[in-house]
Amino acid sequence: MQDIIITNARLIDPELGESTGSLFIRNGLISDAFDADENTQVIDAGGLCLAPGIIDIGVKVGEPGERHKESFTSAGRAAAAGGVTTIVTRPDTDPVIDTPEILEFVARRASAVAQVRVLPMATLTKGREGREMTEIGFLQDAGAVAFTDADHVITNTRVYSRALTYAKSLGALVIAHVQDPGLSVGAAATSSAFASLRGIPAVSPMAERMGLDRDIALLEMTGARLHIDQITTARALPALRRAKENGLDITAGISVHHLTLNDLDVADYRTFFKMTPPLRAEEDRLAAIAAVAEGLIDIICSMHTPQDEESKRLPFEVAASGAVGLETLLPASLRLFHAGHLSLVQLFRALALNPAKRLGLDSGRLRIGAPADLVMFDPDAPFVLDRFSLESKSKNTPFDGARLQGRVIGTWVGGTRIFGGNPDA
Template sequence: MKTVFINARLIDPTQKQDLHGNLLVEDGKIAALGAHIDIPADAKVIDCAGACLAPGIVDIGVKVCEPGERHKESYRSAGLAAAAGGVTTIVTRPDTTPAIDTPETLEFATRRANQAAPVNVLPMAALTKDRAGREMTEIGFLMDAGAVAFTDCDHVVTETKVFSRALTYARSLGALVIAHPQEPGLSKGAAATSGKFASLRGLPSVSPIAERMGLDRDIALIEVTGAKYHADQITTARALPALERAKNNGLDITAGTSIHHLTLNELDVADYRTFFKVKPPLRSEDDRQAIIAAVKSGLIDTISSMHTPQDEESKRLPFEEAASGAVALETLLPAAMRLFHAELLTLQDLFRAMSYNPAKRLGLACGRLDVGAPADLVLFDPDAPFVLDRFKLNSKSKNTPFDGQRMQGKVRATFVNGVSVFQT
């Protein structure tokens, strides 16, 4: 099957180009693109009418609550939410019940995903058994079963010797380790970032230095072991100099941040609005601006949704007791458009961080507009305005901080291997 997209605004993160042109898809792969291409007579023609055509988003760190909490999110609902949000590949977290820490559990999750989700689903596995930080998992067997990376998510491995051994073993197998930079003693029980706002609200808080301390420890171990490492969320200005030094020293380290930390700050919590409670907690405006600048410069490599479904019962509680996390598969793109319309990041910057860099870090062929690459594409209008209604989201859980907010950027269609999986 051949499909040609005409009159498109092509967003190319690899060449850092934003140009008007056409794109040809043949047998699920990009066959040609440019201002002028030959259009086969038997091709299906899609007129984009000036809308943006970009590589589908590769979202690292999505929580799908199977097994254990299917009422919060299933592979089916997460896949539909991803397709509606222009996300063509979701990289799932192992913080399920039970944790995905054995080949059998991983194979169950993979089978469910392949049956139910219309987008690509790639699983991560736990780094230690039950994410308890005491004994590492069978990394080799889990890689054979399809794990693309290893992480204990927000459970920091406090036993440095255990973490060092896991990094050494991962290094010998070429496995990517994803960690949550945080000093767990300082951050335990925190609901906000320390400062005037947290003091006025009487909220237990954590200093931004906890993120720096956690990252410093991890960098030291990466230097010793030579492992491939990705920091899931860098959210404070204090952590950036350490990250820059590690990269300049040639360590195999990349870093990400979440869309919530790029578009919201601690003041959005206002009078204890629990939909704004995320982990790490929202930071100061100065931190937010520093993280945006780090994405712009390329110091921070990836932007992800950190999609974390929570039900009403776990959010409708006093702020300290409420569960952390927000759904974001469908809001990732329109939230990112806030940064574009504020002229803080270009579309090329955003899709480099949301598509190209995540795919590159995981060794995937997608995330780019290159001839021969998979035709995982999102067609969207960056200017289309709408008011977000959380009850219209495809996710089973509706815990979004953007409910009722005016937003711009609507997905018109999403394609996986050239096949439409969402269309308005």
């Protein structure tokens, strides 16, 4: 593998901070050896930002069963175009990933066609039905990096506590979706006067707090490792803070959509803005941003959920939830930087370093010996997003027609450039 030197770069190191300098790549790893020769490829970054590649937890890919929505090939291209070098895929496929055989098929398929690293998750209960836990040990041996029923809440606390206890014995990470299912069923918006005026069935923000309180109690009882896929309300943050202060092994994430959009964005009944959980009030959005800034919320993700036109072009309350986000994760996140809420270092702690730490990966940093999974980007480059230009098969993005700042110039995985046509750009 050819040695590479990237010079004149604005280095965004989530561990050491921001600096200007060069980065050397040898054998697919970040190296401190600068013994360049005539065979070394020299790339002048021209003052552009160079950061660890994004690690995106909670990506939905349609294989198996729904390749028309997203395949590993299209998801890999979309991730590369968005500076995402590792995708952690959800198991809520058709069929669900609840056996080693299905998991191994997915892993082989992803390895064969995806340009980026793919780490699959498996379900915590069989069929995501919440009645019987999966064979966590066998699935872990087959390559599952975490266990989750995605947006299905396990209502049987006995089953859930047993699964957490067993996961604890194996050191397995469990990812939970915290919503009270009784309150949340059928809801398409967050309770407010606005939702009432629009006639949209809504759910109280307390549904998230109630779900989190239950999961924290079970976590305290079992001592497991737990990651909350999304914390989106101000009312849930004190409970999360207490759990961390009490020494529980808990982390939390949030989607970029909940950090950059609010419940008023559904005013025109545009179903591309329908999410799970629903978009929140502006006060919740600002509280969540502050929580990311201080590290209370650890991870920013895309919660990439491709949906076809037929499932989105329906009345708002019955349309499918979710949005694609692999290509828009970085430019949408940069809204927080340009607004002065987060520095680039803080941003990449949440996008790269913290996901790597939670999953036990060596990537997500610019440390010597780390994999050369990198993204080079211009944080100030403006553009208007056209959803039909996205690499994803599905085009359900709420940012269609939005003015964004921040273009990916190059993406590397293991020292190999997978995006960016001009090697000297």
